[in-house]
Amino acid sequence: METLRKTPFDIDEYMRRVESFHGHAAPGVIIGGLMVRMAQIRIPEGVLFNAVCETLSCLPDAVQLLTPCTVGNGWLRVIDLGRFALSLYDKHHGNGFRVFIDPKNLDNWPEIKAWFLRLKPKTGQDHCRILSQIKAAGENLCGVHAVQVRPQLLERPEKGRIVICPSCGEPYPMKDGGICLACQGRSPYVIREYPERVV
Amino acid sequence: METLRKTPFDIDEYMRRVESFHGHAAPGVIIGGLMVRMAQIRIPEGVLFNAVCETLSCLPDAVQLLTPCTVGNGWLRVIDLGRFALSLYDKHHGNGFRVFIDPKNLDNWPEIKAWFLRLKPKTGQDHCRILSQIKAAGENLCGVHAVQVRPQLLERPEKGRIVICPSCGEPYPMKDGGICLACQGRSPYVIREYPERVV
Numbered sequence: 001m002e003t004l005r006k007t008p009f010d011i012d013e014y015m016r017r018v019e020s021f022h023g024h025a026a027p028g029v030i031i032g033g034l035m036v037r038m039a040q041i042r043i044p045e046g047v048l049f050n051a052v053c054e055t056l057s058c059l060p061d062a063v064q065l066l067t068p069c070t071v072g073n074g075w076l077r078v079i080d081l082g083r084f085a086l087s088l089y090d091k092h093h094g095n096g097f098r099v100f101i102d103p104k105n106l107d108n109w110p111e112i113k114a115w116f117l118r119l120k121p122k123t124g125q126d127h128c129r130i131l132s133q134i135k136a137a138g139e140n141l142c143g144v145h146a147v148q149v150r151p152q153l154l155e156r157p158e159k160g161r162i163v164i165c166p167s168c169g170e171p172y173p174m175k176d177g178g179i180c181l182a183c184q185g186r187s188p189y190v191i192r193e194y195p196e197r198v199v
Numbered sequence: 200m201e202t203l204r205k206t207p208f209d210i211d212e213y214m215r216r217v218e219s220f221h222g223h224a225a226p227g228v229i230i231g232g233l234m235v236r237m238a239q240i241r242i243p244e245g246v247l248f249n250a251v252c253e254t255l256s257c258l259p260d261a262v263q264l265l266t267p268c269t270v271g272n273g274w275l276r277v278i279d280l281g282r283f284a285l286s287l288y289d290k291h292h293g294n295g296f297r298v299f300i301d302p303k304n305l306d307n308w309p310e311i312k313a314w315f316l317r318l319k320p321k322t323g324q325d326h327c328r329i330l331s332q333i334k335a336a337g338e339n340l341c342g343v344h345a346v347q348v349r350p351q352l353l354e355r356p357e358k359g360r361i362v363i364c365p366s367c368g369e370p371y372p373m374k375d376g377g378i379c380l381a382c383q384g385r386s387p388y389v390i391r392e393y394p395e396r397v398v
Contacts, residue, residue, distance in 0.1 A: 021263075022272050029271060052387055061271025064220075064263070071270050071277065072228060072260030073221050078270065079387050081380040082372045087388065098388065103363055103370055117361045117370060147388040162316050164302055171302055171316060173281045181280040188251055188278050189286065189297065189346040 005041045009034070011135060014065070022061045027115055027130045031141065032062025032086070035099040038139055039088040040067065042097045050091040052149075054081040062086075077153070084116070087147055094149035102143035109133045112141065204240045208233070210334060213264070221260045226314055226329045230340065231261025231285070234298040237338055238287040239266065241296045249290040251348070253280040261285075276352070283315070286346055293348035301342040308332045311340065 011033070018029045043049050051069040053059040056078055060071060063086060069075035075091070089096025106113035111129040114120045134141075162171045165180040172180035210232070217228045242248050250268040252258040252275065259270060259277055262285060268274035274290070288295025305312035310328040313319045333340075361370045364379040371379035 022269055023267055023274075026272070032271075054381070056270065056273065058271045061269050064269075064271070068222055070221055070260050070263075071255065072231075072257045072263070073225070074255065075222075079385070081385055082375050083367075083369050083379060083381060085369070089388075094388075100369055103368070118358070149388045153387050159317070168282075169302070170282050170284070170299055176281050180282060182253070182282060186278070186280055188352050189288075189293075189348045 004037075009037050015131075017065055018061070021065055022058075025131065026058055027112070027127075027134060028058025028084070029061050029065075030131065030134050031101065031112075032059045033066060034134075034139055035059070035086055035101075035142055036062050036066045036088070038099045038142060038144055039086065039097040042144070043088055043090070048091050049075075049088045049096060051076045052087045052089070052153075053078045054083040054085045056080050057084070059084065059086050074156075087149075089147065089149045091154070094151065094154050096147055096149065098145045098147045099142050100145075101141050105137075105141050105143075109137050109141065112137065203236075208236050214330075216264055217260070220264055221257075224330065225257055226311070226326075226333060227257025227283070228260050228264075229330065229333050230300065230311075231258045232265060233333075233338055234258070234285055234300075234341055235261050235265045235287070237298045237341055237343055238285065238296045241343070242287055242289070247290050248274075248287045248295060250275045251286045251288070251352075252277045253282040253284045255279050256283070258283065258285050273355075286348075288346065288348045290353070293350065293353050295346055295348065297344045297346045298341050299344075300340050304336075304340050304342075308336050308340065311336065 011030070014033045015025045015030060019025050022029050051063045051067060053063060053076065060076060060078055063076050064070045067088070071078070083100065085098055085100035087096055087098035101116060106116065111126060112133045115125050115130050159173060161174040163174045164170070165172050165183055167179045167183035170180065177184065210229070213232045214224045214229060218224050221228050250262045250266060252262060255277055259275060262275050263269050266287070270277070282299065284297055284299035286295050286297035300315060305315065310325060311332045314324050314329050358372060360373040362373045363369070364371050364382055366378045366382035369379065376383065
């Protein structure tokens with residue numbers, strides 16, 4: 001990551017990428033970009049890393065934009081603990097860095113504080129001021145821990161055999177039981193016929 | 200989506216985007232691209248849609264590359280049912296389309312079948328043949344259902360108040376309890392000091 005360390009983070013260019021991928025320059029994804037970078041420059045060059053986000057909000061998009069880790073390739077895992085934090089860690093040994101927003105640091109940035117701690121309704125927030133405070137604050141909003149990931153996170157889960165569900169007729173992992181999880185009642189929808197006659 | 204319907208899907212250009220985002224041209228993301236498109240062209244122009252993936256494998260990246268829905272903006276939800284299927288649905292009314300790989304259609308494409316149903320070990324799979332069969336098969340691998348999403352998926356979960364966890368000192372949603380979920384034992388790592396003295 002020597003090259004990364006020497007390259008200043010171009011936050012304006014990053015904001016354009018966020019707008020394209022995430023839909024708008026959400027403060028959470030912008031701060032997330034700073035957080036990803038804080039973790040990434042601490043990982044020794046050449047080390048392959050995985051990522052954890054502790055919330056579904058915003059941070060997964062920052063990780064996916066700035067690192068090789070995505071939800072679909074399995075290198076990014078979302079463990080929804082409700083904390084605005086992420087970590088990058090050596091995928092073989094589990095040592096890495098966790099970056100979080102330290103509430104002690106928010107007093108200098110009242111607009112960020114009001115947004116982050118939801119002290120104002122959305123309509124009362126000044127998006128431009130939030131973004132300019134984020135640019136001014138930079139890494140000063142955040143804290144960093146060195147972390148060691150628990151061993152079970154380093155194991156790649158065994159996928160096992162794929163079989164056909166006798167109920168819906170679709171392939172599913174045999175380990176899930178005699179019928180697939182959707183047919184066990186977890187399906188988020190009801191199937192209708194196509195064209196749209198409800199059955 | 201009239202424009203989308205009239206534009207042929209440039210699978211080679213899509214494969215280059217997959218390589219850049221996902222890391223390699225994984226068969227699951229390539230088929231996922233065809234699946235996303237099958238759902239997307241059925242949604243009337245101008246309708247805002249959300250997405251569900253029924254697996255963490257590959258499909259979330261196809262959705263994130265080809266639609267405005269991402270994990271971090273909340274328009275894509277992963278509900279891990281172990282089925283290789285996705286759906287796009289009207290975010291207000293919940294009606295949409297679910298696309299899945301129909302195992303009945305796999306017999307014509309033995310290399311895809313062996314990969315998808317894990318009939319061969321990874322080392323015995325011919326990646327180039329899988330991709331050329333995917334290109335030849337196109338949408339013929341898949342089935343489509345019209346679906347109606349359950350009402351609870353249409354509600355945006357109430358985030359509620361943010362408070363400071365008395366245990367770790369970080370902000371978390373008050374609805375999670377007296378301390379945050381990480382401090383309730385769900386943390387995936389142990390914190391070390393920085394620099395790396397283990398505490």
